[in-house]
Amino acid sequence: MYLHIIDELNRFLNFINVPGVPLNPNAFQGILVKKLSNQNIIKDKRRINAGENASTVNQTHLDITGQQGMLFFFETLNDTTTAFQNIDIDLYDNNLKYLYANDAAIPQSDSNGNTYFVRSSTTVPPQLFPFDLMLHSTAYKKYGHTGNQVQINIPDSDEMFTQLQHCAFQNDALVMLRYDYLRYVALIIPYELCNNLYTLTNTHGNQNVNFVALNPTYNQALAHQIQHETITRDVAYDDVAATTLQNTLNNNPGAGIDIERIVKTRVSQGSFRRLLLLERHQCNLCDITTTSVLGASHIKEWAVSSREERIDSNNGLLLCANHDALFDRHQISFNPNSGDICISASIDAEQRESLNLSDTFNLSMTDRMKSYMQEHYQKFISKENT
Ligand SMILES: [Zn+2]
Structure with a gap:
């Protein structure tokens, strides 16, 4: 049947x-x-x-x-x-x-x-x-x-x-x-x-x-493989759509915020997110697996990434809403050599606990992830020193 x-x-x-x-x-x-x-x-x-x-x-x-x-x-x-x-x-x-x-x-x-x-x-x-x-x-x-x-x-x-x-x-x-x-x-x-x-x-x-x-x-493995292939293809498609929207933004500065939001949504909340969900299933920092609060963050910012970098899963972290916000605002970062977490001094011990941030957390990173992390880490350091 x-x-x-x-x-x-x-x-x-x-x-x-x-x-x-x-x-x-x-x-x-x-x-x-x-x-x-x-x-x-x-x-x-x-x-x-x-x-x-x-x-x-x-x-x-x-x-x-x-x-x-x-x-x-x-x-x-x-x-x-x-x-x-x-x-x-x-x-x-x-x-x-x-x-x-x-x-x-x-x-x-x-x-x-x-x-x-x-x-x-x-x-x-x-x-x-x-x-x-x-x-x-x-x-x-x-x-x-x-x-x-x-x-x-x-x-x-x-x-x-x-x-x-x-x-x-x-x-x-x-x-x-x-x-x-x-x-x-x-x-x-x-x-x-x-x-x-x-x-x-x-x-x-x-x-x-x-x-x-x-x-x-x-066959679960086969389903996974087929999904991965179609998502990879679709990520490329999304990137084209995002570029088109970016051009619209450039030509209509007045329409800025909304279109910029759409551009980011297309890439980071769409297929790129799916790709990371498929690979990791949970927040890179904590145990949260509830997909509705898991988002995809580009490590190297989308705006300055090349086309290939924008769709490279090594350039992504799958993060829960709290950790996503902290990473996006450079209140946390990771040492690109050791993977050790760096937490902003502005977050006190009590809040670290509430936010499920451990000072001893270590992020396992591929070499590509480490290279993407360089700039994020430098921004974190300079922000902390001002
Ligand atoms: Zn988390």
């Missing part, structure tokens, strides 16, 4: 021209298929509740209900300890392009009078030009929004997903493949190509039904 579904998905990827990347069945723990309804609409969420009625946030909600759905995304039912859990979802660019390429969306009104569109084309769009880029979404999953429900939120306003605004995915299939607890691949199979899939999952005629198939021969 599991393998038949993978075959079907690979046929779809081939059809929409995602060449050279068939899904390797051994890389995934399992598959969830959800037959979508007209309630599954990509909406723009206005921050009216937060008092920011001027700004909008494009936020894609994917709701998975039922106990099987719970267990697919969390390890136990009623896992309220992880109300918010940052996750990564790979999305194929051509998948979204295919959905976007419908030629006759029919407008409908919901009960609040809002307009949405149902993909209506029975004419299958022509095959798309070769384009194998895989998009990476940093999303989060939220447990138990209303009862047994997982809500997946993709909050990135840059995502191509948002081009599908106000589209409802009636009868389309949402397929989630699980690499592990934090990493997934998402596919949306348009309904006109779903016959075989729905036959396999026996969801003919039903909407909002989840189907889960587990992989009996999951």
Whole structure:
């Protein structure tokens, strides 16, 4: 069953021209298929509740209900300890392009009078030009929004997903493949190509039904390797996007702060962060493994790093929010020769304890990390001496 579904998905990827990347069945723990309804609409969420009625946030909600759905995304039912859990979802660019390429969306009104569109084309769009880029979404999953429900939120306003605004995915299939607890691949199979899939999952005629198939021969090492390859490729892509944004910043000094923030977010909170998460799993300084508070810091500052240096994992520390802030402000650094921690004299003994900073901590560093650390350490020293 599991393998038949993978075959079907690979046929779809081939059809929409995602060449050279068939899904390797051994890389995934399992598959969830959800037959979508007209309630599954990509909406723009206005921050009216937060008092920011001027700004909008494009936020894609994917709701998975039922106990099987719970267990697919969390390890136990009623896992309220992880109300918010940052996750990564790979999305194929051509998948979204295919959905976007419908030629006759029919407008409908919901009960609040809002307009949405149902993909209506029975004419299958022509095959798309070769384009194998895989998009990476940093999303989060939220447990138990209303009862047994997982809500997946993709909050990135840059995502191509948002081009599908106000589209409802009636009868389309949402397929989630699980690499592990934090990493997934998402596919949306348009309904006109779903016959075989729905036959396999026996969801003919039903909407909002989840189907889960587990992989009996999951290979963790292989999943890790495949993830690493795609992330490395995506980091390069993010770097291009960041450079484009940086150019925009240079041409619009007035727009500075926001765009600079986006640039940093693209690189340090996106794929670079994933890369470090994949390698290290926890804060470089302490035992924190909760991904929602773990961020990626460039050791040599992003602004003065070369393209290669920006995507070199040796140039990164995975740090919890507290340690990230301290490192970013040069209140802690590391001796590039010994790896011994250096803590600013401005932080007294009591605060060191509260911040989980030990004077005897030693950071194990590769030679490349040591060379990146030189400048950070010098800045720390000169800051302490002023
Ligand atoms: Zn920490």
